[in-house]
Amino acid sequence: MQFFAEVLVGGLLAGIMxxxxxxxxxxIYKASGVFNxxxxxxxxxxxxxxxxxxxxxxxxxxxxAIALAAMLVLAVLVERFVLRxxxxxxxxxxFMATLGLSYVIQGVxxxxxxxxxxxxxxxxxxxxxxxxxxxxxxxDLFAAGTATVLVAVLALVFDRTRLGIALRxxxxxxxxxxxxxxxxxxxWAAVWAAAGAVGLVAGLLWxxxxxxxxxxxxxxxxxxxxxxxxGFSSITGTIVGGLxxxxxxxxxxxxxxxxxxxxxxxxxxxxxxxAFLLVRPTGLFGEQAVERV
Amino acid sequence: MFYREAGVYGPSYAFDxxxxxxxxxxxxxGALLVLAFAVVPFVGTDYWFSAVLVPFLVLxxxxxxxxxLTGYAGQLSIGSAAFMAVGAFASYNLTLRIPGLPLLASFAxxxxxxxxxxxxxxxxxxxIKGFYLCVSTLAAQFFVEWTFTKFSWFSNDNASGxxxxxxxxxxxxxxxxxxxxxxxxxxxxxVLTLIAKNLVRSRVGRSFMxxxxxxxxxxxxxxxxFRTKLLAFATSSFYCGVAGxxxxxxxxxxxxxxxxxxxxxxxxxxxxxxxGMGSIAGAFLGAAFIVLxxxxxxxxxxxxxxxxxxxxNLENVQKIVFGGLIIFxxxxxxxxxxxxxxIARQKVRLWPLxx
Numbered sequence: 001m002q003f004f005a006e007v008l009v010g011g012l013l014a015g016i017m018x019x020x021x022x023x024x025x026x027x028i029y030k031a032s033g034v035f036n037x038x039x040x041x042x043x044x045x046x047x048x049x050x051x052x053x054x055x056x057x058x059x060x061x062x063x064x065a066i067a068l069a070a071m072l073v074l075a076v077l078v079e080r081f082v083l084r085x086x087x088x089x090x091x092x093x094x095f096m097a098t099l100g101l102s103y104v105i106q107g108v109x110x111x112x113x114x115x116x117x118x119x120x121x122x123x124x125x126x127x128x129x130x131x132x133x134x135x136x137x138x139x140d141l142f143a144a145g146t147a148t149v150l151v152a153v154l155a156l157v158f159d160r161t162r163l164g165i166a167l168r169x170x171x172x173x174x175x176x177x178x179x180x181x182x183x184x185x186x187x188w189a190a191v192w193a194a195a196g197a198v199g200l201v202a203g204l205l206w207x208x209x210x211x212x213x214x215x216x217x218x219x220x221x222x223x224x225x226x227x228x229x230x231g232f233s234s235i236t237g238t239i240v241g242g243l244x245x246x247x248x249x250x251x252x253x254x255x256x257x258x259x260x261x262x263x264x265x266x267x268x269x270x271x272x273x274x275a276f277l278l279v280r281p282t283g284l285f286g287e288q289a290v291e292r293v
Numbered sequence: 294m295f296y297r298e299a300g301v302y303g304p305s306y307a308f309d310x311x312x313x314x315x316x317x318x319x320x321x322x323g324a325l326l327v328l329a330f331a332v333v334p335f336v337g338t339d340y341w342f343s344a345v346l347v348p349f350l351v352l353x354x355x356x357x358x359x360x361x362l363t364g365y366a367g368q369l370s371i372g373s374a375a376f377m378a379v380g381a382f383a384s385y386n387l388t389l390r391i392p393g394l395p396l397l398a399s400f401a402x403x404x405x406x407x408x409x410x411x412x413x414x415x416x417x418x419x420x421i422k423g424f425y426l427c428v429s430t431l432a433a434q435f436f437v438e439w440t441f442t443k444f445s446w447f448s449n450d451n452a453s454g455x456x457x458x459x460x461x462x463x464x465x466x467x468x469x470x471x472x473x474x475x476x477x478x479x480x481x482x483x484v485l486t487l488i489a490k491n492l493v494r495s496r497v498g499r500s501f502m503x504x505x506x507x508x509x510x511x512x513x514x515x516x517x518x519f520r521t522k523l524l525a526f527a528t529s530s531f532y533c534g535v536a537g538x539x540x541x542x543x544x545x546x547x548x549x550x551x552x553x554x555x556x557x558x559x560x561x562x563x564x565x566x567x568x569g570m571g572s573i574a575g576a577f578l579g580a581a582f583i584v585l586x587x588x589x590x591x592x593x594x595x596x597x598x599x600x601x602x603x604x605x606n607l608e609n610v611q612k613i614v615f616g617g618l619i620i621f622x623x624x625x626x627x628x629x630x631x632x633x634x635x636i637a638r639q640k641v642r643l644w645p646l647x648x
Contacts, residue, residue, distance in 0.1 A: 035424045085624040092369060093623055095424065096566055099559065100619025107612030115609075221431065221555075228428050260443060267439050270432030277421045277428070 005134050007254050008247055013140035015246020016147045017209070020202035021223040022230065022238035023150070024195040029232045030171040031191040032083065035095045038102035040220025042196055045109040046071055047203030047212045051118040064200075071196025074105070079189040106217055118212040120204065143205045147239070150201060154194075154235060167191060171233075225273035231283030240284060245269045296642045312490060329479055334472045342471035343544070349584045350478045351539045356564040356576030357489050358532025363562070364571035365493055366525035367505025368418055372430030373533050374557035375414075375437035380407040380534025381456070381541035381548060382447050388459040389449055396463050400481065400538045407534020408527040410437070415526030419519045422508070434555055441550035455549045458542035474543045481539065485532060490573050492528065501525055502571075533561075563615070567622055569629025578630040586618075587611055 021043060028036040050067040054060065082101060086094055128135035158164040169177040170187045178184055203212070206219055226245050230237025249272070253265040277283075296317045303309045313319045337346065359373045384403030388394055394402075414433040418426055441447050441454055448454045461468040461477060468477040492498050500521050503511035512518050541548040560583060568579020594607055626632055 082620055082624075089623075089627070091423070093627060095369075096562070097620050097623045099562070100616040100623070103612045103616030103619070105616075107609040107616065111606055111609040111613070224428055224431065228425060232424070263439055263443060267432060267435035270428055270435060273428050274417055274432055277425060278417060281420050281422075281425070 011247035011250030015242040016144045019238045019242030022226040024198040027195045037098040040217040041102040041105035042199040043203040044217040046200035047207040048113045051212045052113040072193045075192035120207040225269035228273040231285040234285035237285035339471040342475045347544045350482045353577045353580035355536035362529035366501040370430040372434040373561045374553040375433040376407045376530040376533035377537025378553035379410045380537035384538040385456045403538040404531040404534040408531040411526040411530025418522045457547045569631030572631040575631035
């Protein structure tokens, strides 16, 4: 029973890490309807930039500011050269454009900063903490705390600021938003920058866990089932989806995977998400699509 | 000048049903086929056969397969490499375990197994649409890779999951030489291309396109959505499966499951984006582009930038150029290279007049 609880809690906390990547997706999907496959590359780019600047001897906070600025520049460039040129195209075209974009970002990131593995130390000792007799990784707890803060900040921004209200307006109805004088271009740049910032946070947490390297851009694939389960347009959904995916994947790996030689967590989340979709085709919190002929 | 269309009428249904209605087009295609079948095998070098022509043909075949599903039936798939892997491993096991099975039959059966896998992973396509569906194909991708890595039975208990090609002998004739592999691949690809071209012009192809354009409307006019979608998955996976078997046996000779990873799926997706979605000829143009571009960039880099770009960075430069080209094509020429080809053909038709 205690073992079960440990696996479960470990899985839930790992799921939070997936949610962090998925939140970046949701931000962009909500505001511009783009399914941004390049989010993983943005995570990689942000983390690589941060680590490389830290390695040059710059302090933690200034490096963070520089990495954030880099993500802002990236967002403006993406809006100017990709999104603006593809406005009014079908969603599938935009998706494929972000596929291309992810190659470009990866290439640029590795060309600028090299492709070797960088270690990243956030100064948190990964020693187990005991809560009610269950050992919990302290790093995972820290990650979960960060995610909570991140979601709270995002909720505040969406709810209380002028920018947030504009974002919601664009998400609701781009044409009406244009009509009341909201600059779509600026909103897109802002939302890509916000996704970049979320990517930076996710990149730092994942980077501290796995080392900052190319495989960081692959966590994006694990964020997909999270999005599917949570629905593409809900931040709450990503958190719930992340928890479900993390917990089910770890439990399946431990209790089912051990009979097949392990490694089923590579594909289990997708099958889980599929099974979920068969019951609820738009995810837990997604909007029901209405089709008219 | 080149085209003389005056006096070309459609006197019969047979004429109207032709793939190429203009004599000039038929002559051009015939010349191309004669060149590919009768001239190239004798003048090509081994390097061209094994490093350029065979991968080009195989990738074009996989591109046709994905195009049937994504370009014609509108179902986004990022798991084509999984179906290629099923085709390769199935035909390997069939030749291994059924003695005396002809090579071509094993390729075809490999395709059938891939088609069955495609149907299984296509089942969710009735309930889920668009981006959600790409999770189903991603599940196929990771599940297939995992299965072939974990269960060594599929690779005849090879420790690292590597499979080796059987001797490429058909009716006592050995196709194992580089030019033989090329001829074998070319023949299979030519036949399957003809079938695919006719499929998309038929009632089945039209119902694929109706579903792509709007599946609710297609259902209203009486197209059986579920059956047609599954048929699209099956035919597409069959093509990918045969392409996978050719990739393993005619191109590489030995292959491991990781040879069919997600990057291969993306490569095939890029082929149809660059070549042109919903076009058979586009798959060939896209495959040519994707095979030739890295070779061209290698040569340019060594010829002009030797010492400026170090080899490690060349790969990154390739990534950037590739990604940039994808975006460029989507912005400037969403119909792909095949559209450029058609524009050029139109110019030749009217030459020396201008339109």
